[in-house]
Amino acid sequence: MDVSVVFPSKNRERYVRKAICTAFKARHVREVIIVDGGSTDNTVEVALKENAKVIIQSNLVYPGKGVAMRDGAYLSSGDIIVFADIDIANLTPQFIEKLYMPIMMGEAEFVKGCFGRAAGRVTELVAKPLLRMFYPELARFKQPLSGEIAGLKKVFYQVEFENGWGVDIGLLIDLYKMGVRIVEVDLGFKEHEMKPLHALTDMAYQVAEAILKRAVRDRKIDEAWAKRYISAISEIDLGGAGYA
């Protein structure tokens, strides 16, 4: 089985070359795809030079991590797709291989990566409490929002991708509901840039929205209440940069 590696990116010129070269060194990797969010630096040029497939994500409005992932999946030709953050300072070929190996071995159809550090703030304060409430069977995942994932392409083509930050949790819930075999693998230590707290506001809202939408769909929650809740949290002002 061939593997396609997809890196969503925006203004990541200093990481892109290393990420592409590292991914190509992993066994079975036949292509690397950079889905760019409209970089103003040379991310796209560097990626093209390194023989990556390049597309700029189809949405004009950002953030659009989900759109980037969807476009990457659509452009891929491999049987297995690996998604990873481009700014992982200690990215190695083994890191990528660990993600797709359970699929190669026939042990899973979807793999969620986790790391040897505490889960992020949105994970602990938003995703995990909501998952325990509505999808307790998924509470066993250490890092349900991890962006390091791998899956069979045919599996990704059966689900809708959320546009923004809700994409990872949305995929996890939807693939679980479809009966896809999911495993979580420990990828070791991940060294990358942490976002400041104020930058997490949108992410927290989109993650909550993605879970609540599915809870309504799966009749686990009253629709009118969920709509009121989603609308209320979207109006919360955390004070912008003052929270950094």
Added chain:
Amino acid sequence: MRSVVIGGGHLAYFAVTTLREIDPKGRIIVIEFTFEKVEMLKKTFPYAEAVLSSIDKVEEYITENRSLIDVLVSATDSDALNLRYAKHSIKNEIPIVVAILNNPLNEPIFVKENIRYVINPYKTIISKVKEIVDKFRVNIIYEFSRINAGIYAFKIENAEILRKVRGLILKNDLPFFIVSSADNRIRAGSVGDIQIGDVVCISCLDKDIRSFLERIREGGS
């Protein structure tokens, strides 16, 4: 004419209605990926055939029907898919392959992949804003994306602009034609035939027209 339009959104809507207008008796097949949209397409376009397909089956459809398809328009909401289908259609020698962009920043990527007909719906914003706001009235009539050149139209508002446009044509020996203000008819001729009120269409490199416009805005000659 047998046309295939991929996608069921608003980009596809304009493509289908235009193809119908061009050839009312032609056969139009619209390929969509969701059942709900296919049902809606059947009602919106009763004259077209709406087909439900999965993302990966479209390429098979194109290959199987390659000898029957005259025009293929890829108008999904994903530029990644549009690129994929356009490339596959060109490889299968479909005579006319059109890709409609969602994000204008992707245009150079499509051009690099030898997709000849790329529609950038945002491009008209530039020419329209110029038409409305710019007193020098340069409109882009046609663009040759590969060589960054085009056919540009100037409205000759006054004697000063007339003099400068004549100078530009003579200096660079540019091909041009005139749309007459009197009867809206196109005529060829020498620069001496250009009159105030006419529209002059000039074919030249994009950089030449931009530097010319900057000069006249700054009051130079």
